[in-house]
Amino acid sequence: MSVRTSQVPAAPRVSPEGLLETPRERWIRRAERRGPLVVLVAVCAAATIASPSDASWSDVSTILGNNAFVWLLALGMTFVITTGGIDLSVGSLYALGGVLAARGSSSGPWLAILLPLVVCAAWGAVQGILVAYGGMAPFIVTLAGLLGARGLLQALTNQGSTTYLVPAHSWFRHLGAGTWVPVGIVAALFAIGWVLMERTGYGATLTAIGGNQDSAVLLGLPVARAKVLVYLLSGTLAGAAGALGGARLGSGVTTIGVGYELTAIAAVVIGGTLLTGGYGTVGGTVCGVLLLAVIHHLIDRYLSQYGSAMTDAVNGAFLAVVVLAQALLERSRRR
Amino acid sequence: MPTSPDEPDPSAPSAVGAPAGAPAALEARRVVKSFGGVHALRAADLLVRPGEVHALMGENGAGKSTLIKLLTGVYRPDDGVIALHGTERAFRTPLEAQTAGISTIYQEVNLVPMMSVARNLFLGREPRRYGLVDLRTMNRLASEILERYGVRVDVTAPVHTLGLGARQMVALARAVRTDARVVIMDEPTSSLEPREVQTLFDVIRTLRDQGSAVVFVSHRLDELYEICDRVTVLRDGRTVHSGAMAALPRMELISLMLGRDLVAAQDGRVTAFAPDRSQRRPAPDDAALAELLPAGRRGRWARQAIPGDSDSNATDSGRAALSVSGLTDRHRLRDVSLDVAPGEVVGLGGLLGAGRSETAQAVLGAHPAAGTVSVDGKRIRRRNPQAAVRAGIAMLAEDRKAEGVIPGLSVRENIVLAALPRLSRAGIVSTARQDRIVEFFMNRLRIKASGPEQKVQDLSGGNQQKVLLARWMCLNPRVLLLDEPTRGIDVGAKAEVQGIIDQLAAEGVGVLLISSELDELIEGSDRVVVLRTGSVAARLDGDEVTAPNLLAALAGDGSGLGEPETGEPELGESESESAGPESGGADEGEGNAS
Ligand SMILES: Nc1ncnc2c1ncn2[C@@H]1O[C@H](COP(=O)(O)OP(=O)(O)OP(=O)(O)O)[C@@H](O)[C@H]1O
Ligand SMILES: [Mg+2]
Numbered sequence: 001m002s003v004r005t006s007q008v009p010a011a012p013r014v015s016p017e018g019l020l021e022t023p024r025e026r027w028i029r030r031a032e033r034r035g036p037l038v039v040l041v042a043v044c045a046a047a048t049i050a051s052p053s054d055a056s057w058s059d060v061s062t063i064l065g066n067n068a069f070v071w072l073l074a075l076g077m078t079f080v081i082t083t084g085g086i087d088l089s090v091g092s093l094y095a096l097g098g099v100l101a102a103r104g105s106s107s108g109p110w111l112a113i114l115l116p117l118v119v120c121a122a123w124g125a126v127q128g129i130l131v132a133y134g135g136m137a138p139f140i141v142t143l144a145g146l147l148g149a150r151g152l153l154q155a156l157t158n159q160g161s162t163t164y165l166v167p168a169h170s171w172f173r174h175l176g177a178g179t180w181v182p183v184g185i186v187a188a189l190f191a192i193g194w195v196l197m198e199r200t201g202y203g204a205t206l207t208a209i210g211g212n213q214d215s216a217v218l219l220g221l222p223v224a225r226a227k228v229l230v231y232l233l234s235g236t237l238a239g240a241a242g243a244l245g246g247a248r249l250g251s252g253v254t255t256i257g258v259g260y261e262l263t264a265i266a267a268v269v270i271g272g273t274l275l276t277g278g279y280g281t282v283g284g285t286v287c288g289v290l291l292l293a294v295i296h297h298l299i300d301r302y303l304s305q306y307g308s309a310m311t312d313a314v315n316g317a318f319l320a321v322v323v324l325a326q327a328l329l330e331r332s333r334r335r
Numbered sequence: 336m337p338t339s340p341d342e343p344d345p346s347a348p349s350a351v352g353a354p355a356g357a358p359a360a361l362e363a364r365r366v367v368k369s370f371g372g373v374h375a376l377r378a379a380d381l382l383v384r385p386g387e388v389h390a391l392m393g394e395n396g397a398g399k400s401t402l403i404k405l406l407t408g409v410y411r412p413d414d415g416v417i418a419l420h421g422t423e424r425a426f427r428t429p430l431e432a433q434t435a436g437i438s439t440i441y442q443e444v445n446l447v448p449m450m451s452v453a454r455n456l457f458l459g460r461e462p463r464r465y466g467l468v469d470l471r472t473m474n475r476l477a478s479e480i481l482e483r484y485g486v487r488v489d490v491t492a493p494v495h496t497l498g499l500g501a502r503q504m505v506a507l508a509r510a511v512r513t514d515a516r517v518v519i520m521d522e523p524t525s526s527l528e529p530r531e532v533q534t535l536f537d538v539i540r541t542l543r544d545q546g547s548a549v550v551f552v553s554h555r556l557d558e559l560y561e562i563c564d565r566v567t568v569l570r571d572g573r574t575v576h577s578g579a580m581a582a583l584p585r586m587e588l589i590s591l592m593l594g595r596d597l598v599a600a601q602d603g604r605v606t607a608f609a610p611d612r613s614q615r616r617p618a619p620d621d622a623a624l625a626e627l628l629p630a631g632r633r634g635r636w637a638r639q640a641i642p643g644d645s646d647s648n649a650t651d652s653g654r655a656a657l658s659v660s661g662l663t664d665r666h667r668l669r670d671v672s673l674d675v676a677p678g679e680v681v682g683l684g685g686l687l688g689a690g691r692s693e694t695a696q697a698v699l700g701a702h703p704a705a706g707t708v709s710v711d712g713k714r715i716r717r718r719n720p721q722a723a724v725r726a727g728i729a730m731l732a733e734d735r736k737a738e739g740v741i742p743g744l745s746v747r748e749n750i751v752l753a754a755l756p757r758l759s760r761a762g763i764v765s766t767a768r769q770d771r772i773v774e775f776f777m778n779r780l781r782i783k784a785s786g787p788e789q790k791v792q793d794l795s796g797g798n799q800q801k802v803l804l805a806r807w808m809c810l811n812p813r814v815l816l817l818d819e820p821t822r823g824i825d826v827g828a829k830a831e832v833q834g835i836i837d838q839l840a841a842e843g844v845g846v847l848l849i850s851s852e853l854d855e856l857i858e859g860s861d862r863v864v865v866l867r868t869g870s871v872a873a874r875l876d877g878d879e880v881t882a883p884n885l886l887a888a889l890a891g892d893g894s895g896l897g898e899p900e901t902g903e904p905e906l907g908e909s910e911s912e913s914a915g916p917e918s919g920g921a922d923e924g925e926g927n928a929s
Contacts, residue, residue: 024665199467204450204458211447218409218441219509220430221459279449 036271036287039322043291047298063293065179068186069244070094071289073264074271075193076234078285081268082197083230084210084277085131085138089145090238091260093120096149097242099156099252101172102164109172112247116239123149124235128228142231146261157254164252176248185244189237194282206230210277267292270322291322358421360385360548361437361517366405366415368398370793373785375401377572379415383517383548388539390559390580391552393569394592394825395797396783399552400442402569403521407432407439419517438515440507442522442552442796448495453477455494456509484508485534499734500531500687507535511542518542519550522796524558525823526733528687528851536562554797554825555852556585570594593827607830608837608859615841654712656845657728657814659698662706667693669870671706675814675845680836682860682880683849686889690869691849692733695816698847699723699730710813724753727813731804731820733849740799742792746784747773749791750805776805779835781828797824804832808839815839818849833859857882865889 073090080087097116105112123145130141154160166173176182197203205226208216216223246252269275270291271284295318299311361383368376376398383389391399404410406417408426417424419435426432432439446455453474454461461468462476477490484504494502503526511518518539524532539549539562553559559566559580566583568576568591576583576591583591609615655674662671667690675681685691696702700718708715710726723730732739740749751769773787780801784794791799800823807815817836821829836859840846850856856863863880865873865888873888 195467199470201459201461201468204454204461204468207450208447208458211450212445215444215446218429218439218444219459220428220433222430274449278447 035325036284036291039325040287040291040294043294043298047294059297061179063297064183065248067289067293068183069176069241069248070260070263071186071267071286072189072237072241072244073260074267074285074289075190075282076237077261077264077268078193078271078273078280078282079197079206079230080138080234081265081273081275082206082210082277082280083227084213085227085230086142086265087124087127087145087231087234088139088142088261089123089127089149090234090264091257091262092146092149092153093123093235093238093257094242094245094260095254095257096120096123096153096156097239098246098249098256099153099164099242099254100239101243101246102166102250102252103156105166105170105172105246106164109170112166112170112172113175113243116243116246117236120239120242121232121236124238125228125232127235128231131231132224132227138231153254157252160254166246166250168250172247173250174247176244176246182244182248189240190282190286197280197282202226202229207278207280210274210279212278263292266319270319358385359383359418360420361406361550362416362418363402363406364416364418366402366412366417368401368405368410368413373793374572376405376412378574379569379572380574380577381406381550381567382577383550385516385548386543386546387564388543388549388551388562390563390566391550391569392559392566392588392592394827395801396795397569397592398572399569400521400795401572403439403441403519403550403552407437407519409441436514436516437519438510438512438517439519440510440521440523444506444510446494446502446506446509449493451491452481452488452494452497452505453490456480456490456505458509480508481505484538485531498688499526500528503527504531504534507538511538515542515547517548517550521552522554522823523551524553524555530687532558554823554829556588556826560585568592589826592825595827606854606858607833608855615837655709656711656843657698657847658707658709658712659694660707662694662697662704662708664693664697664702664704667869668697668704669868671697671866671869671871673847673864673871675847677813677843677845678840679862680840680846680848680860682856682863683847683866684856684863684885684889685866688868689866691866692818693869694866695730695818695847695849696732698816699728701730724810728816729753729807729810729812729814730816731807731818733818739803740791742790744791745788746777746782746791746794746802747787749802750776750809753806754809754811772809773805776809780805780831797828800824801828808835812844814845814847816847816849819851820848821850821852821855853882853885857885 073094076090077087097120100116100119101112104115127138127141127145130136131138134141157163174181175185197206205216205221205223208219208221209223209226213223242257245256265275267288268280268285269288271281271286271288273280273284295315299314303310303314359382361381363379363381365378365380366376367378368374379398379402381389381391381402391402393399401410405412408428408431411425411427417426419437424435426435429439447458450458453470453476456477457473462472463469464472474490478487481488481490481504484507486501486504486508488497488501494505497505503523507520507523510520523535527535536558539551542549551559551563563580566576566578566580566588567574568588570592571594656677656679657673657675659674660672662668671690671694673681673683683691683694693702693704697704697706698708699720700708700715700723701720703718708718708723710728713726715722715726741752744752747769750773751764754772755764770787776782777784777787782794782801782805783798791802794802804820820836821832824832833855836846836848848856848859850859857880860880861877863875863885864871865875865885867889875884875888
């Protein structure tokens with residue numbers, strides 16, 4: 001009886017406990033998690049170096065002040081997408097929130113705040129109930145929501161012929177004025193969102209639902225309730241964004257918000273949240289929205305003389321590059 | 336059909352063996368459940384007392400998982416009574432059952448892959464501080480808890496970076512609360528290595544000693560006899576036996592389960608593999624199947640089948656069906672080379688982490704590695720699964736949950752899925768032909784379904800596996816890579832699968848067999864290639880394939896052949912810690928009720 005026993009070479013790195021990750025892979029995973037941040041810093045740095053004189057404080061404050069409240073749509077979307085769902089209604093709810101705020105402001109600033117929040121929260125809750133208990137596809141439910149909210153908007157404004165104005169001396173206007181108040185509010189909401197996602201059982205439940213809903217049910221997690229809440233949350237945030245926008249503009253504008261849901265989805269995905277659900281980060285979304293805003297600003301600034309077709313094309317191309325870079329990083333992890 | 340002592344005894348099977356006065360921790364009386372027209376449970380009884388480990392047995396589709404889901408509030412029974420500690424209960428959700436003190440690990444539960452190990456472990460019951468999750472405490476507790484399960488990992492890493500066994504351990508640790516008074520485990524060991532099984536058994540013994548009732552489902556008889564005190568056998572949704580585990584001989588248990596006698600294994604053998612290569616026979620009814628299956632250029636039907644009794648020539652005459660050389664990846668594989676001749680079954684042995692699954696995946700091209708792979712002497716140039724399948728390689732992957740069936744599709748669609756491109760003529764697939772193939776495999780593997788159109792997600796776990804096996808078999812491959820083919824399927828089907836592996840080999844297919852059950856490896860393979868930490872440590876040929884040799888090669892004292900001094904070395908780790916006798920692969924034939 002003979003057994004050919006070859007010399008055993010120096011053992012390759014195998015962790016006995018079943019940890020299959022190597023240091024390199026861990027490094028890539030961490031880098032990937034910070035990927036959006038890295039890209040953001042790189043783009044800002046490149047812009048500053050290319051034209052140092054232009055990178056001024058006024059740039060920053062313009063970017064922040066004009067865009068900040070729209071980012072709330074992306075915050076809500078982060079939660080929704082983490083559960084594996086999608087919310088297409090936020091663009092319409094954003095516009096609806098603005099009009100409701102302007103309308104409510106004639107009866108006092110508190111109503112200007114409450115009216116859009118309550119209506120949009122209810123709208124989101126209905127969508128959530130249809131998804132969670134009715135078993136309907138989020139895409140369809142929220143697409144109906146998108147159309148329905150636009151319809152409601154038209155009805156409220158008599159096909160856009162009535163414009164509601166925020167009274168000139170209402171303190172409600174201050175919520176949207178300047179840079180710091182709106183940015184402060186938005187930052188605070190993002191901070192709360194981060195805590196919700198990372199430091200509560202609710203955030204974990206959302207992730208678990210997106211990972212595998214059947215398992216989440218078997219684990220005894222409150223799946224249906226969490227799903228209703230997530231659409232409610234998304235609707236409320238869209239309403240809040242609309243209210244802030246109304247305060248800044250001083251009136252309810254019916255035509256805004258078209259396609260904003262797609263921008264929000266893009267920001268979330270660029271931030272590293274999985275479109276299929278099961279993983280989402282609020283920090284990533286912050287990077288995503290900032291990145292989109294910076295790019296948009298740069299393009300506006302340097303390419304606007306070539307017309308809007310050009311800016312859109314560059315915008316699209318940039319998006320493709322970012323997503324491609326992430327995909328490559330992901331693949332290199334598998335190698 | 337054997338008649339057992341208490342063959343359908345409608346009076347009170349639950350009373351069998353339960354001494355008076357011992358209150359049941361958990362009891363189900365005559366519960367009934369059907370899904371549409373499918374009767375999953377007809378009259379099931381179960382009585383589990385505190386401080387005992389209770390085996391729940393039955394073949395695939397007998398209704399074990401359904402009973403467990405009824406007990407824990409996932410489903411509501413159509414009829415019957417469920418009682419916890421003597422009081423009747425009707426749980427509406429799994430959460431209610433959990434709160435009442437029943438911890439359950441379900442057969443099909445997955446963890447959340449991108450979430451950290453610690454967060455998965457505490458999902459739904461995170462430790463709080465000021466109302467928020469206390470990450471530091473959570474991570475510390477997670478490390479401590481997992482330590483008890485023999486898992487030492489970075490608990491902040493996402494779960495998908497763990498190996499299959501470690502993942503299963505995390506799922507177990509998640510489900511088993513120390514304060515649980517009833518713990519139910521539905522096939523917890525099906526993806527564990529022997530050493531991990533021992534660790535789990537230690538946990539179960541602790542639970543039992545502190546008075547918890549444990550319900551344990553497994554298809555591995557050795558495990559059941561080792562850990563369980565009492566047993567309840569289900570057949571076709573009915574309880575057919577309930578009694579002490581040790582009082583029930585192995586063969587009787589099997590015939591109770593299957594409702595028929597399993598062909599007794601010959602002379603001390605425990606598997607259904609043919610004793611040696613010369614006794615393998617092609618399947619008698621395969622001639623008819625030959626016309627059905629895709630007769631690709633490389634299909635086994637295209638070439639003359641090697642007669643089953645011409646034992647000698649296959650290895651040296653002609654080219655190897657599969658020839659692998661120099662497989663090396665960055666971390667886990669180092670210069671792995673092996674050949675599989677047509678008609679040969681080559682076993683791939685190794686401990687946990689030795690790189691067996693990685694080797695198989697690298698051969699398929701699913702795991703990136705340098706080296707060459709050739710089928711029938713023809714080198715596969717582009718290394719990806721698609722090219723490998725086209726060249727005639729089929730693989731049954733280890734992780735059935737992730738790489739397995741497509742739940743929403745029917746049994747039929749799942750089976751013919753991979754073969755479809757080659758079954759079609761001008762893009763059109765004959766349904767009649769599909770039907771015959773599907774019917775063939777459903778009979779052959781005894782797939783228990785209401786019909787070929789039933790959705791796979793509604794099948795029992797073991798039957799889903801059989802569907803997967805059928806998928807790769809109907810690809811008609813030249814080379815079949817089987818990673819733990821009999822995991823999670825019942826003893827009857829296991830023998831069937833082992834028989835089929837033999838038949839395929841007799842028909843000229845080269846088979847690479849990975850199994851952590853030593854018996855299967857020893858009795859099923861013509862040769863065994865032993866891997867250790869990613870490289871080939873030993874090659875055992877013909878008569879050398881014996882348990883002592885294999886154990887010696889596995890454990891790594893490569894020079895010293897023969898009986899290792901201290902009984903059997905630990906299967907699962909080379910640097911073995913003491914964890915009791917290893918179970919999964921012992922080469923005993925009789926029940927070792929311990
Ligand atoms: N949701 C469902 N819809 C329809 N049929 C079902 C459903 N769940 C289970 N069944 C059927 O009930 C029967 C019992 O299934 P069950 O999962 O309880 O078997 P099991 O004993 O756990 O088998 P295994 O050992 O393979 O896990 C099977 O025939 C299965 O097809
Ligand atoms: Mg089952």
